[in-house]
Amino acid sequence: MQHGTLHVGDPLVAGPAWGRIRALINDHGEQLKEAQPGTPVEVLGLSDIAFAGDDFIVAPDERKARSVAETRERWHREAARGRDSSVSLQGARLEDIFAQIQAGEQTNLNLIVKADAQGSLEALTESLHKLERPEVKVAFVLRGVGGISESDIALAATSEATLIGFNVRPSRQARDLAAAEGVEIRTYEVIYKLLEEVEAAMIGMLEPEYEEIVTGDAEVREVFKVPKIGSVAGCLVQSGVITRNSKVRFLRDGNILWKGEVSSLRRFKDDVREVSSGYECGIGLSDFQDLKSGDIIETFELKEIPRT
Template sequence: MSKVRIYTLAKELNLENARMLEILDGLGVSYKSVSSTIEEDTVELIKQIVAEEGTGSADGEAQAAAPAESQATQSQATQSQDAPEQQETPQAAQASATAVQTRDDVAPASKAEIPHRAPVVTIMGHVDHGKTSLLDYIRKTKVAAKEAGGITQHVGAFEAQTSKGKIVFIDTPGHEAFTTIRARGANVADIAIIVIAADDSLMPQTREAIAHAQAAKVPMIIAINKMDLPQANADKVKTDLTQLNLVPEEYGGDLIVVPVSARTGEGVEDLLEYISLNAELEDLRADPNGQFSGVVIEGKVDKQSGVLATVMVQEGTLHVGDFLVVGENYGKIKAMMDSAGGRIKEAGPSTPVQILGFSEVPTSGEKVSSAKNEHAARDLIASRASDRRDAEGAQVLRKLTLEDMMGPLTTVRTVNLILRADTQGSVEAIQGILARKESEDVKINVMLSGIGAPTEGDVLLASTAEATILCFSVTAPGSVTKIADNKGVDIKSFRIIYELIDEVDRLMKGNVEPVFEEKYLGRAEVRMVIKHPRFGNIAGSYVTDGSLKRNAKAKVTRGKETVYEGTLVGLKRLKDDVREVQTGYECGINLDWDGAEIGDIIEASEMVEVEVA
């Protein structure tokens, strides 16, 4: 018996996919997504239901027309009799309606009244798997031809016109750019296309791209590219995806996988169809009349024009002359260009525009808001600067509570990790151990694992997902360590596998920062002071209790008064440097202080880590 895909049937019956899924739910038919297939007998049953709905709808409309008209007449008559003094002239009614349409504080009655917007798509994947080639093919076949003599300007995004409507592609392939935007609290993409070469399958950057998309909680569509090659093997790619717990629909999962060829165009229409279907199910909407908000995709300095910023409009509408605020800077829009390089005067939701008007280059991922005038823009900047200073001050004074460290005690905690090791065998061994350490209260999420030193991309992912980077037998380059320090990301390196596992245990307990307490070691009495030309004064002492250790904390008391607190920088027995001296032995004590006198008591202690129950 033949099967039909749900979205194909919906298209044939001229139904929205959402309505088709409602019918399936009513029939109790199980499915993964609109691209799932259904049996032929179910198809016939759906056709019968749709036909009956069509007949009922036509009859209902005919019956409803007269009563509706009657009710309207009756309502008008009632208003005329009961409240003649409240009747409005046509001019007054028009003025009242106009006032309501232009008020800023009036929100739509429901989400259904907000219009749909175009989906914004980013394309990621391993180098040389065809990300740019796929974008180029879509641009050439789906972007309207420009007028002769037009100048195309790169604005970091472009709009493709399809049979299902507009789709916006971010023309900056790479998960680093994608995560840089997310690192600043913005999420510009609605759908992530992961491109995988059919002759190469999963590669390190493929896994990274998938991890970044999952961290962003963005729906993924897999495009298996290079299907025109004789060695193409789509089945291997699908099987390899299951190893990452990504199960294609053909294997009973919910992952959409589309075979394509950026060279011949094979499957590209199907890919665009799936993007539109996904967008329809996500029910993407934005109010063009609402408060403006947007995100900076990229910024640059043009030798002729000056500072140019590419902004993706997310809500509201931009107009030439508007004042925009980005971070603690502002600018006035002098000119706007669309993705084809043409001058435009306004731009609504899901529209990428290049803006001329900023004095400083904004950073990718920064959120953009609007202000009524320059005075309001300056006030907003001053407020943000004040908030930032207050936050920085509060962070210094703030003390972590147990709930801050461990999260709400009644919920399941997740420890996010990025794992880097010297060999694949090490990676698999560590993952095997970690899998056995999960409990009902704490889950371990290895977001990304790979061979070799951690990269800047790992740090960006860790910063946005609040993950710790664990390295086994590999070390991070200085440049990566510096970025990690700036972003507050922990990179921890180990040579012994069980030390790495101990670190994971500590993270699972929520004790991210070790707790130390001072432990008493011993004391000694100064019996003579020796002046040394190189080391300063050395206190010849006798250990009366416990032991003294080199580099321990030292406190010197004279009678009841503490005269010095510092470090015990050196210990000598006879002429030899030693690490420790026990009770009953004489020694020479070198402090980073030359004020010791005969009769002083030197007390030694050290800071030790304690476990928090």
């Protein structure tokens, strides 16, 4: 308390919360009928959880308290929405963001986050931002304290956002509206589980990253014309292993002329699956015929790199 006196039964406004004081409890756990300036008290009876730093103001009556609180709640929503400039109506939810990434677009993951306390909300916001990747940015459409309401569902539907609740639950009406609007609600009680699932979903959504591994190279020694097949390169495998159907690039003077697959592989007159270093073979390429002596045929494979 800073000024005046609080009494049990007073109508009260605190940020976007309002109500009539049902009980005042001091720092010794004792119930008081009133609280004087300088007295630390816990106030019971508010409609929602007040934010840290909000002023408690006694209103003339409950009607006025409710009107002021509802106006403040709208301001809080608009301010929370406006603070995150990355929020976009073209953003996406966890369930369908992968299609945008596959198209080569940088994508916003639009989130509405509701938590049971302001401290939890701030910790979640900071932790979720740390999960961002170059391809996926986290955009907070709304961050708030309290249960998941119908207005949260409506906002999620219009902004294509995923709704995350930490230690809070949607009302029955909010659940029904979410089902009708196709809004995804994810609720958690353990913070590391929340972060683990969101990160796993984001990693799964990202376009796979590959490391290229050269598996073999062969030098073209002669070129043969084979009926119904076309040009076949008589080669000496210089390193590694050449495998039928492997990915291949065709090099001339260090320049890449073509990429494709090894369509046929022979040793003398036999079709073989692979030929190792030091052996000669005949290599047919899927749709490349401009073969010359001295060219290099380099085979490779792509190994997916686990994202960290």
